């Protein structure tokens with residue numbers, strides 16, 4: 001793409017942003033902390049969902065010190081429902097590192113930002129641009145799609161040569177002194193005009209600069225990544241005693257790190273779900289757990305997995321372990337415990353049917 005054309009695109013984006021910017025809470029008073037929190041939340045989650053979480057978060061943890069001082073359980077409970085929980089634990093660890101190593105100030109250098117857990121090049125550049133007004137172009141999948149279409153560049157947005165081209169184009173289009181407005185304009189433009197499946201080309205103010213539109217390829221650029229859905233079966237034991245449900249805590253790393261869940265696990269390929277439940281309870285709790293009746297069968301999706309969860313109301317045949325990671329939790333205190341969404345749904349149904 002010609003440098004002059006890219007500069008025109010950059011100027012038009014900034015001008016458009018001046019009158020069409022979306023009203024988003026993290027854009028009001030964009031302090032480094034507010035930008036950091038919003039960018040963690042916006043990874044993998046749409047803006048409409050994040051808004052409510054962001055407002056609640058800022059009420060509970062108004063600054064980095066408040067977040068660093070909070071317990072992991074409180075942090076995960078507030079994140080509950082937003083998914084991809086590793087973001088919450090990384091944000092929490094980042095806050096603690098900022099307090100311990102940077103005197104409570106979010107660093108303003110890329111190298112130091114990249115030392116924070118969960119902060120990659122995208123979040124680092126977003127903080128530098130939005131909070132510190134540094135001259136840096138912020139590139140995510142939406143921005144790559146926009147520039148690939150403008151240039152008529154085919155291929156996967158994640159391919160190395162495409163990424164190099166996109167980085168060069170976004171840098172060349174970045175107008176001096178307008179980094180924050182330019183980058184946020186691109187995000188809004190990718191969300192509301194040059195949308196992934198339904199770009200609004202007819203009303204687009206960059207239409208005369210767009211090679212994909214000129215050649216009728218806007219729906220084919222970029223090439224969609226191939227995804228194969230993996231089907232998984234899991235089981236869960238709902239153990240209830242005197243108004244309490246038995247929960248265990250997940251390990252501090254890995255999927256749903258540090259959250260609480262019902263005892264259970266994955267069903268092996270040739271195994272029946274009920275047999276898997278007996279095996280898992282015996283191996284983990286030291287008692288087979290007698291399944292009384294099947295409560296439900298839920299299908300839910302996360303990343304590339306389709307999970308079918310089979311749940312039974314069970315009675316332990318022996319005393320269950322009680323320690324830091326296994327406990328009986330009163331049903332009316334469940335809201336204070338961060339649980340994966342599928343288990344929350346299951347327990348809410350169970351709780352509702354017992355009231």
Ligand code: SF4
Nearest residue numbers: 194201204210213218
């Ligand atoms: S003309 Fe269409 S494909 Fe091109 S930038 Fe505008 S919305 Fe995107």
